[in-house]
Amino acid sequence: MPVYSDKVMDHFMHPRNVGEIADADGVGEVGNPVCGDMMSFYIKVKDDRLQDIKFKTFGCGAAIAVSSMVSEMAMGKTIEEAMKITPQSVADELEGLPKQKFHCSNLGAQALHKAIEDYLSKKQPVKQAGKSAKVTAAAKKTGPKTRTAAAKAMGGKE
Amino acid sequence: MRKVYLDNASTTSLLPEVREAMLPYLGELYGNPSCMHEWGDAAREGIENSREKLADLIDVDSEDLIFTASGTESNNFAIKGLAMAQQSKGKHIIVSAVEHFSVLNSAKTMEKWGYEVTVIPVDKFGVVDPDDVRKNLRKDTVLVSIIHASSEVGTIQPIRDIAKITRENNVVFHTDAVATVGTIPVSARDLGVDALSLAGNQFYGPKGSAALWVRKGIRIIPFLDGGVQEGGRRAGTENVPAIVGLGTAAEVAKANMGERATKLTTLRDRLLRELPSKIERAIVTGHPRNRLPGHASFCVEFIEGEAMIMLLSSQGVAVTSGSACTSRALKASHVLIAMGLTHAVAQGSLLLSLGIDNTGQDVDYVVEVLPPIVDRLRQMSPLYAKYLKKLKGV
Numbered sequence A: 001m002p003v004y005s006d007k008v009m010d011h012f013m014h015p016r017n018v019g020e021i022a023d024a025d026g027v028g029e030v031g032n033p034v035c036g037d038m039m040s041f042y043i044k045v046k047d048d049r050l051q052d053i054k055f056k057t058f059g060c061g062a063a064i065a066v067s068s069m070v071s072e073m074a075m076g077k078t079i080e081e082a083m084k085i086t087p088q089s090v091a092d093e094l095e096g097l098p099k100q101k102f103h104c105s106n107l108g109a110q111a112l113h114k115a116i117e118d119y120l121s122k123k124q125p126v127k128q129a130g131k132s133a134k135v136t137a138a139a140k141k142t143g144p145k146t147r148t149a150a151a152k153a154m155g156g157k158e
Numbered sequence B: 001m002r003k004v005y006l007d008n009a010s011t012t013s014l015l016p017e018v019r020e021a022m023l024p025y026l027g028e029l030y031g032n033p034s035c036m037h038e039w040g041d042a043a044r045e046g047i048e049n050s051r052e053k054l055a056d057l058i059d060v061d062s063e064d065l066i067f068t069a070s071g072t073e074s075n076n077f078a079i080k081g082l083a084m085a086q087q088s089k090g091k092h093i094i095v096s097a098v099e100h101f102s103v104l105n106s107a108k109t110m111e112k113w114g115y116e117v118t119v120i121p122v123d124k125f126g127v128v129d130p131d132d133v134r135k136n137l138r139k140d141t142v143l144v145s146i147i148h149a150s151s152e153v154g155t156i157q158p159i160r161d162i163a164k165i166t167r168e169n170n171v172v173f174h175t176d177a178v179a180t181v182g183t184i185p186v187s188a189r190d191l192g193v194d195a196l197s198l199a200g201n202q203f204y205g206p207k208g209s210a211a212l213w214v215r216k217g218i219r220i221i222p223f224l225d226g227g228v229q230e231g232g233r234r235a236g237t238e239n240v241p242a243i244v245g246l247g248t249a250a251e252v253a254k255a256n257m258g259e260r261a262t263k264l265t266t267l268r269d270r271l272l273r274e275l276p277s278k279i280e281r282a283i284v285t286g287h288p289r290n291r292l293p294g295h296a297s298f299c300v301e302f303i304e305g306e307a308m309i310m311l312l313s314s315q316g317v318a319v320t321s322g323s324a325c326t327s328r329a330l331k332a333s334h335v336l337i338a339m340g341l342t343h344a345v346a347q348g349s350l351l352l353s354l355g356i357d358n359t360g361q362d363v364d365y366v367v368e369v370l371p372p373i374v375d376r377l378r379q380m381s382p383l384y385a386k387y388l389k390k391l392k393g394v
Helices: A006-013 A059-073 A087-091 A100-104 A107-123 A125-155 B017-028 B038-058 B071-084 B100-113 B130-136 B159-168 B241-278 B306-313 B336-337 B358-382 B380-394
Strands: A026-032 A039-048 A050-060 B065-068 B094-098 B115-121 B139-144 B174-177 B193-199 B210-214 B280-284 B297-299 B348-353
Touching: A006 A059, A006 B306, A026 A107, A039 A059, A039 A107, A039 B380, A050 A059, A050 A107, A050 B358, A050 B380, A059 A087, A059 A100, A059 A107, A059 B306, A087 A107, A087 B130, A100 B071, B017 B241, B038 B065, B038 B193, B038 B241, B071 B094, B071 B100, B071 B139, B071 B174, B071 B193, B094 B100, B100 B115, B115 B130, B130 B159, B159 B174, B241 B280, B241 B297, B241 B358, B306 B348, B306 B358
Parallel strands: B094 B115, B094 B139, B139 B174, B174 B193
Antiparallel strands: A026 A039, A039 A050, B065 B210, B193 B210, B280 B297, B297 B348
């Protein structure tokens, strides 16, 4: 029995949006080689929408598939929508991830959110202060919620 | 698509003649070897013939062999049983840092029972220095266990030299020879050890066939209490077909060992030479020469092992890795870390283990398909991008 779903295999074998963006509006990097996975996300933002997303990933099959899926899920979305992507929603879109891979390899949403935060922090702070503060707050809110969802998934379904 | 099995360190195939030898015991010869009738006699004869053949392979008295169900069982039995039998003498055990989990975790269990465990380091090739064993011996040391060859990096240990030291100091010495028995000549007598583990599925015998040899006069506490099977040292109805298969595999291994090793070494040396010449920053792990004949292991920098395995598998090639992602425990191979490799490099671990059915064309194929796979994964790797930037001095 294969370890990974067909969807994971598809994204692993044919990853979407691999690469870097030289003049990215935001860059997010998570993980480290010690724990096995490392992801870098690059975004271009126009009119509050993710116009382009590229990623590079060092890691296992799941890590590569997760990165690819996140890039696809977020492409063209508004920043607010993209911030709502969670490890659980990524795993769901991938038709499930093996239990032991859920935490270590499922860092794509986090890397994307970091890239968005990077973009927001670079924007003119005065003009956009109100808005970016709001989105960042939303992002922070997603954090713990995400972990709870992940914990639930770990205990509940495979 | 070409199918190339290069994971013989995980398990070998079953030789057709081994399967043939087993079949009657899965059919009409179903008796319980403990029984005193025709059915029992036939089963018992199968087991005892097998014991002779296995004894012949490792140069021991057949009556000192205990059949078990796996190399893991043999190792557990040796560590726990030999240590517990000497409780009155002391509670100190020495193992190396490159042992199989069945030895390391058995030693950990003994710690819970009040034993102290010293883990001996290895050098960059994964070799134990016998002097380190000597230095760590204590008055209360009751057991030393050093692996004969690591199935992860293939390095063969100086077991004879270590045995001299343990004998001088009157300490029981066990070696986990699961990776070597049936593959290279192993004489327990010549090695000078007191106990030795082996497993049939490492040399074309069936899974579930294994043994522990314990030198006459050395006490061991049994795990399984019950009847007097295996001289009372391992109770329970014997797995007759598996034991018969093990004996046949041992017989064939002894007859063909030289020829097999010559063939495997030639193929192995091609892999060890050609892959690093085609893939930059791919390092050979383990000892360059003093290693198992069919064993080629590497660390490919900037990428991760599981991804390589999956892409190789999509091209019909079966290999394994010691990367964290491949292991269920999600930890990088303790063997590679003990050899001083960083976690990042150990993540790129790749192990190709050849078997008697592999050919030069198989090697050609792997040497052809692996470099583009590495390249593809490196194009995706942020670590490789950083490495390239560093090279350019950006």
